[in-house]
Structure formats: structure tokens, C-alpha cells
Amino acid sequence: MVSVKYDKVSIAYDDFVAIENVTLNIPDGEITTLLGPSGCGKSTLLRALAGFVEPFEGEIYLGDREVTYLSPQKRNTAMIFQNYALWPHLTIFKNVEYGLKLRLKQKIVFTTDISLKGIIEGLTFNNYGASDILAKMAEEFKEFMIGKDVKEVWLYTLEDILPVFKIPEDLSSFKLKYSYNSVYKNANFLLGALQKTIRTYYELVIKELPEWIPPKRTKFEKTKIRTNPALYFFWLTKPYYWVNRKVKYLDAKAKIDPSFNFRKQKVEEVLDMVHLADQAEKNPTELSGGQQQRIALARSIVVEPDILLCDEPLSNLDAKLRKELRTEIRSIIKKIGITSVYVTHDQAEALAISDRIAVMNIGFIEQYGTPLEVFTDPRTLFVAQFIGSSSTVSGKITKSNVVELEGGEEFRVITKENLATGTKVDLVIRPDNILVGEKSESSVEIEINTIEYLGTEVKMTGLLKDGTMLLVDVLEQAEEYVKKEVGDKIQVNILPEEIFVFVDKKRVY
Structure with a gap:
């Protein structure tokens, strides 16, 4: 955070x-x-x-x-916009995955905990037109490598892993499970990809290679090797010199093993969180506005x-x-x-x-x-007027804790400060702090301007003598007051302790 x-x-x-x-x-x-x-x-x-x-x-x-x-x-950072900003041609799954995919390409952060299991799971060979043979061999290869030590695996040669694919030392008795050329080529491919990934971890995270990882060959040395058949065979069987340009080994994020299933897992998690897991293969246009905004939320939080x-x-x-x-x-x-x-x-x-x-x-x-602070304790006139429903009336102090309005009505207020006579004040009154009732010393008369019946309450607006409008909520006896007519006059009592008093737009306590 x-x-x-x-x-x-x-x-x-x-x-x-x-x-x-x-x-x-x-x-x-x-x-x-x-x-x-x-x-x-x-x-x-x-x-x-x-x-x-x-x-x-x-x-x-x-x-x-x-x-x-x-x-x-x-x-x-991630942003959710009011207009959703979704790709209409992509499924919900791909919309959510899109940002995650970009983040993982732009910011490669590896964990310093070299997890061989994570490295192996991060290798995929199915996205580039790989043969069925390679795909089957990859599963056998991954199963064989689980539990092995990273240093041990780094030192493996092609001969160390060929038995995994049922190739005996005596090739004369070899019964083809796969073609020999395919096994040889694909085994070299798999081991090279794994060892290249191990090197990448140390180069990008620890910034230095351990002594058991030899330095890379220079371009000149590689050219020399390729022109010598004997050296070329040796080079093939030492795959830490081998460079694979087709295997994605950089798909990793901090504290998470580099797995190509990572994006799928993360997307499924957030879609489940926003209750859209069962809609993953639909397009955004097939969903409602609320569901589309859930997609936008999922897309934002999936990138963490x-x-x-x-x-x-x-x-x-x-x-x-x-x-x-x-x-x-x-x-x-x-x-x-x-x-x-x-x-x-x-x-x-x-x-x-x-x-x-x-x-x-x-x-x-x-x-x-x-x-709570903003609603119950507004510090300025703007905040009091903007937060919640309210009425604002203006007047001046005539005597201690008494405000006279322009129409002649008097409101009693409660303040700790002694305001001088003649001080101009603005009073903000919430409609739920106005009680409809009989005439009393603290009541004023208003003329009903509008009436709205909302079932459990009645909302009214009433006019004071100077034309200032008061908002009134009637929570009790709503059925009685809904029968009133526009133009009727009623008495309202305003609770003095609930009136916000402002001088020069600043709150007076």
C-alpha cells in the first residue's frame, strides 16, 4: 500500500x-x-x-x-473511467488480461527466490506451432525436473536427459517411441530453454552470475564453434551457450513464479471477485452498463x-x-x-x-x-450547502443568540462566540432538523410551496415572509400532511442547536 x-x-x-x-x-x-x-x-x-x-x-x-x-x-497506477473504455472486439477475459499482459512485458521484476518449479512451469512450447512430439516431451521433461537442484540442472548435458525419453545407450535395440532426430532436437531445445531461463534470473535479479555459470560466448567464439563440426556438437550438448529466441521466459512478476498460467489465474480470480467468472467469453457489448463497469474495475485491479x-x-x-x-x-x-x-x-x-x-x-x-466530520461539522458555508440537503437564510444579530431575518422572523441560535449586534450571518438549516407542529416561542410560519409524498415521508418546501425557501422533511404523521394544499400555512420549529452559523462564509461555533 x-x-x-x-x-x-x-x-x-x-x-x-x-x-x-x-x-x-x-x-x-x-x-x-x-x-x-x-x-x-x-x-x-x-x-x-x-x-x-x-x-x-x-x-x-x-x-x-x-x-x-x-x-x-x-x-x-490504474484508472477507471466513466465511459468504461473497453475493447468491443475482445472478450471479457481478454479485456481484463490486456493490461496485465502489457505490464508484464514492460516491467520484468523477478523474485530473488530461485524456484526451479516456477521456472519449469514458466516454460511453454505450444504457442509457436510446436509439434505434438515436442508438447508430449515437454510434459515428460517438466515432470523429470521437479525436485532437482538448480545448480545440478544447470550442469546437465543432453546425454543426461535423453534417458527421460526412453533412449537406451545401445541404439541398436532402440524401439522408436518418437523419431530419433526429433527426440535429439527437442531434448536439446527443452534443456536449452530451461538453462537460458536460469541464467536470466541471475542476470536480471542478482546482477551477477554464480561461479558455476560460465560467461557467454562472444560472437567470434560462436562463429568459430559453428565452423568446427566437433566443437559444434560440443556446443549443442552444452545448452547454456544455446540461445532460444522463441521461448517466452520473461513472463514473471514480483514474488510470483514465472508461469504462463499466471495471467489466466489472475484474470479468473478478479472476474470471480466482480461476479463475472461465468461471462468471461462474452463480449462487453453483450452485458449491461453495470457489468461493463465491473469489467473495467477488474481490468484495473488485476495489474495490482x-x-x-x-x-x-x-x-x-x-x-x-x-x-x-x-x-x-x-x-x-x-x-x-x-x-x-x-x-x-x-x-x-x-x-x-x-x-x-x-x-x-x-x-x-x-x-x-x-x-462524518464533513457532514456534521462543515467548516465553510460552501461545504454546509453542498453536502446534503439544506436551506440557507440570511439575517443579522439583534441580541444575544437571536438572528432577525429580512422578513422580520427571529431565529434563536446557539454559539460559543458572542457576536456583536448588527453582525450579518448566514444560517444553514437541514430539513430533518425542522419540526412541524403547533405555534410556539421558537416557531415560524411558512407558506407551503410544494409537496412530495414519498411513502414513509413527505418532503415540502415553504416560503418565509421575505420569500426565502425552507426545505422540510415530515417523517411523522406523513399521511396527515400529504393532505395539505399548496398555499396552506403551517408552523415549523427549528432546533437552535442544529443550526450552522456562518460569518463571512466561515463557521462560527
Whole structure:
């Protein structure tokens, strides 16, 4: 797991500054959401982390490594887009495998634990038009090598392995299981491929060959050998001089044995994780939008990135499917323990999926904290208005803890600070903190503007005397209030301890 750090990052498109002086620390293993309205810079900040855009100021770190100007392919990140970005002509299996295939070609990282079993399993001879004889011999060869010591195998000659294929010393009594020429040629091929792979391990991982592996022949020496029949035969029977250009021996990843079954195994694992194992041979166009986004998720996590980047991945789905899939995405991300940065404009989605939320506005981060902190303790007027449903009314302080609205109504508020008389304030009120009831000292009258019946609750909007609109949720006696008419007047009580008070757009406690 890797942490992320933006240190005083600023990004511009020509003369337009999209991100200005942003500092953000994202803990490893957590899902952090960049939340804000369209155009606030959240996708730009995400793209900078991916390496698609460069800041003109500041640094970006993945763990302890600065990646500010590092190319995208060197960052080990993966991104899920809102439009899926799947290959329509490839099966689901091949779509998921595609990125893994590229990663294994571009970044060869071998384990320092030289596992002969892994090396042997990594050899394949069926992808290049190999004969049936070679395929059968390969299975016998692999079975024979299991359990052998690496150093011992390195010193094998062709004569050491010919008995594996039932070739007796006395060729006059040889009963052909395969043709002799095929056995001789293929045995040399198999042993050469294995010994070449062993050399590759030491060259790429340990950076030095052990004393029992001789240095490679020079081009001149090889030419000399080939012109001498006796030396050429010796060269064939010492396959560590033999170079095979057709065998893939580099298909390996850190801490995993180099096996050509590795990709298949990994793809099957992630498809099972996203519940699409039984759809592997279908094309993406045959599946629904939700299933296609699951494919995109599988393709991203199969490469085991350090950071998973999600750019509004659920925006193209219907509301019900978004709720289902956001729960599933969070579950999968937390299961594999990967650090994730998630972009959305949907507040409910951000609250449901995140460990932390960074609320953004016109290139700045207004507040950064847990979903609970951001929802229950908004630090700025923008955050209070953007997170959840709310009403905003303006007025001024007339006496201690009393705010008079422009229409003459008075709201009682509770603050630790003593605000001077005449101070202009903005009050943010959540609809679930407004109680419908009888007239009292703390109640105000509103005129019903709209009524929405939602079964277990009624949502209403009401107008104050100055035309300011209040949102009201009626959770109890919903059936009674659904019978009200637009234009009716009702009394509402606003809980003073639940009112957020702001002066100059900053929270007053």
C-alpha cells in the first residue's frame, strides 16, 4: 500500500488556473474522494496523480517517491473511467488480461527466490506451432525436473536427459517411441530453454552470475564453434551457450513464479471477485452498463497497482444500480487493501464509499475529513450547502443568540462566540432538523410551496415572509400532511442547536 501527497500543487490550462496551491495527504489503504461541483478541478487533480497533466508548481509523491513529472506508465497506477473504455472486439477475459499482459512485458521484476518449479512451469512450447512430439516431451521433461537442484540442472548435458525419453545407450535395440532426430532436437531445445531461463534470473535479479555459470560466448567464439563440426556438437550438448529466441521466459512478476498460467489465474480470480467468472467469453457489448463497469474495475485491479484512480465511474448508471455498485466497489477495494482516489459530484456516493472526503470548490480544497466530520461539522458555508440537503437564510444579530431575518422572523441560535449586534450571518438549516407542529416561542410560519409524498415521508418546501425557501422533511404523521394544499400555512420549529452559523462564509461555533 502506498500513500499519496500533493504538496502545494498548482495546475493551469493556458491562462486558466484550474488548481491553486493544493496540499493534501492521503493515507495508504484508504479510499479518498474528491467531491465537488462540475468544473471545481477534481478530475484535474486526479489526472495529475495519473501523470496525464503536469503542475506548474508543487510536487506529487507516491509514498516516498516524487512522481511530479514521471510518465504515467512508470507510476504503477490504474484508472477507471466513466465511459468504461473497453475493447468491443475482445472478450471479457481478454479485456481484463490486456493490461496485465502489457505490464508484464514492460516491467520484468523477478523474485530473488530461485524456484526451479516456477521456472519449469514458466516454460511453454505450444504457442509457436510446436509439434505434438515436442508438447508430449515437454510434459515428460517438466515432470523429470521437479525436485532437482538448480545448480545440478544447470550442469546437465543432453546425454543426461535423453534417458527421460526412453533412449537406451545401445541404439541398436532402440524401439522408436518418437523419431530419433526429433527426440535429439527437442531434448536439446527443452534443456536449452530451461538453462537460458536460469541464467536470466541471475542476470536480471542478482546482477551477477554464480561461479558455476560460465560467461557467454562472444560472437567470434560462436562463429568459430559453428565452423568446427566437433566443437559444434560440443556446443549443442552444452545448452547454456544455446540461445532460444522463441521461448517466452520473461513472463514473471514480483514474488510470483514465472508461469504462463499466471495471467489466466489472475484474470479468473478478479472476474470471480466482480461476479463475472461465468461471462468471461462474452463480449462487453453483450452485458449491461453495470457489468461493463465491473469489467473495467477488474481490468484495473488485476495489474495490482499502487494506486487505483476512479473518475466518476458510476455517473452513467441509473440510481438503483449506482447504490448497488458503490457498495460492491468499496467492498472489493477494502478487501484488496489498495489506496484509492475517487472522483464524484454525488454527495451520497461520496459519503457511502469514502474513508475521507476532500470537498473542492473552484480549484481549492474547502475541507478534508471523514464523511462524518464533513457532514456534521462543515467548516465553510460552501461545504454546509453542498453536502446534503439544506436551506440557507440570511439575517443579522439583534441580541444575544437571536438572528432577525429580512422578513422580520427571529431565529434563536446557539454559539460559543458572542457576536456583536448588527453582525450579518448566514444560517444553514437541514430539513430533518425542522419540526412541524403547533405555534410556539421558537416557531415560524411558512407558506407551503410544494409537496412530495414519498411513502414513509413527505418532503415540502415553504416560503418565509421575505420569500426565502425552507426545505422540510415530515417523517411523522406523513399521511396527515400529504393532505395539505399548496398555499396552506403551517408552523415549523427549528432546533437552535442544529443550526450552522456562518460569518463571512466561515463557521462560527
